[in-house]
Amino acid sequence: MATVSMSNKPKEASIHRWRRQEATTAYLFSLPTLMLLVAFSLGPAVYAFYLSGVSWNLLNHMHWVGINNYLHLFQSQLFWISLKNSVVFAAVVMPTQTVIAMIFAVILNQNLPARGIYRLAFFFPSISSSAVTSLMFMWIFNKLGLLNGFLAWLGIPGPNWIGNPHFALSAIMLLNIWSTSGYFMVIFLAGLQSIPQNVYEAAAIDGASRFQRFLKITVPLLRPSTFFIVVMGMIGTLQMFDQSFIISGGTGGPLNSTMTIALYIYQEIFSYGQVGYGAAATVFLFVFVLGLTILTNRWLGKPIEY
């Protein structure tokens, strides 16, 4: 590069100019997207940090209160209940959906008859509206509904899934696992396609059983997909809002049993006019999710070598 510039100065200047032009062009072309991103995504996100330090009920004048919102938040019993619910929800749903998605992906990666239909059936929940599936599950979980009818047929008296604080969150867990597993299955399917076939052949020749091949080859070599799914699943479950909102009718009830942290934020800001508390909880959730994602990255994020 240096010799080129020594020998041909005008050419280097033109390359330089060309590069600058190219960069300007690139920025101009991405300008619409960048503006939208700043206006509707990054901007509001940064604004949330500012809002976490004010007292404002949406209708009055806001004033600065510093860290008081955080102090109040950490003393609020409801905040800890909502955090606990979200963590329990994530701790159950994320691993379950990951395992189910992986098993289904491996099964549907075989040459089964009519596997296209199965793939469609499993993927279908993730392309249907979450409001619609929530309503559907409200009927399934109805005290006199489909699920309890089935349980009664088996001789088990079904609980009041949605009305009983002990079962309401579990009902939403089932709904969430059902609706997200299919989407993650597709990602695992893509990951399975990229595992070289010869690794399996070599293992088969060495006498590894089907199950051994799954455990020692498929699972470790799927790590990039697993990493993506675990991170997305974790973020998605910790931010779960819509299903709780619809099933509890926006209250987080019965007895706050379906109050997730995202629903808590919504209620504080929009229902109770405590924008500062809500924003502080938002910042807390951001830091919490960021920390967990960094930890997951340490654990699963390393590249793999074939």
Added chain:
Amino acid sequence: MTRTKKTVALLSVVSVTCLGIVGCGTTNSASSATGSSAKAPITIVVASWSGTNVTNGIIDQQLAQFNKTHPTIHAVYRPISGDYETILKTEFVAGDAPDIITLNNGGEAPTFESEGVVLPLNSYIKQSNFSMSDFYSGAINMFKSGSNVYGIPRDQSPLALYYNPVLFKKAGIFGPPTTWTQFATDAQKLTNPANKVYGLVQTPQEPRWAEFITQAGGNVMNSSMTKMTLNTPAALKGFSFFVDLYRHGVAVQPSQVGATWGGQALGMGRAAMTLEGAWAVPYLQDTYPKTQFAIAPLPKGPDNNYSLDFPTAWAITKDSQHPKQAWEVIKYLTGVGEKQWIEQGGLVTVRKSLISMHYYQANPIYHNLIAELPHAVPWNFPNGFNQYVNSTLSNVSLLAVAGKLSPQAALQELQQQGTTILANQGNR
């Protein structure tokens, strides 16, 4: 050549972006331009929560008639679906709320009033000699703060006893209960868990138990709403009576029979009795035409036969550019319109003069709802009680009903939390 092409392409991208941004601003200036021009009629937007097709149709029809007789004003109806008051709040922040909104009971009305996002109507009332004396005082007082009137009543409904006469007959009971004692024994007779039929199906979340406290001679708060009064013997008497119905298994929550509210449970034939307002009448007639139901006055309590009342009102927002014209619309809706409102939607009048109108004689189902009006008291809370009303009241009463808190401990908890809110008023 290529360079010019590139420049053109870039320019177009940039200009499209700019257009997109400017676009947001243009609509505003356009609408205000039409508003200020002398010839075009002034647009007044009227908003309410989107109800059934019936109510939406009535407002549309009334506004169309208003527009015919008022050529300088063009009123349009905008139903808000979803979380009505939340959406209104965001519109107030953006400064583009509708000209006229509906204030609801038990909601954000006190917040809207104290934050000044709805206008006091006193001067308009005075200027146009609008008579308020024909309205039921409970409905007016609900939307009054000090001497300021913030809303003109639209409709209201007291609670009444809905019951299923077929189930009553089957249980060998003739006629609805008229006293608490009868109410409890009838509920017992009507309950048949094997058939999933219960004497009373009712959410303990809603202010239904407050009804019993009121009838026992107590109240949730004193009349000036400066003190919690849940620690009185009367309050305990009323609350215990309500809680015991559940604990004895003659009352259940709607979710226990697969319903979301008492009216639905009654329609499904699972509830022999439920406590609802007029809103359940069109619902039951439309959704469950095969289920027979009747309405009786509330069974009388040991102290009185009061009924809790749930009025709504029209109000003008601070964002209205033309409050004078908006007032004309409200005058029409609550005057000429009120009669049609009842005739088409079947709701309970807020005007005393309409109580003897033909519609009520032709539809005797409303008779006992109307009969509650003279002793109806509005269900109301001051500013700052949102969370208390939406969540605390229901959670604590749920614990009491489930037997995890004694009625006394539950009331004590509610008394204490309410007192804290009252003490904190002004500090926030």
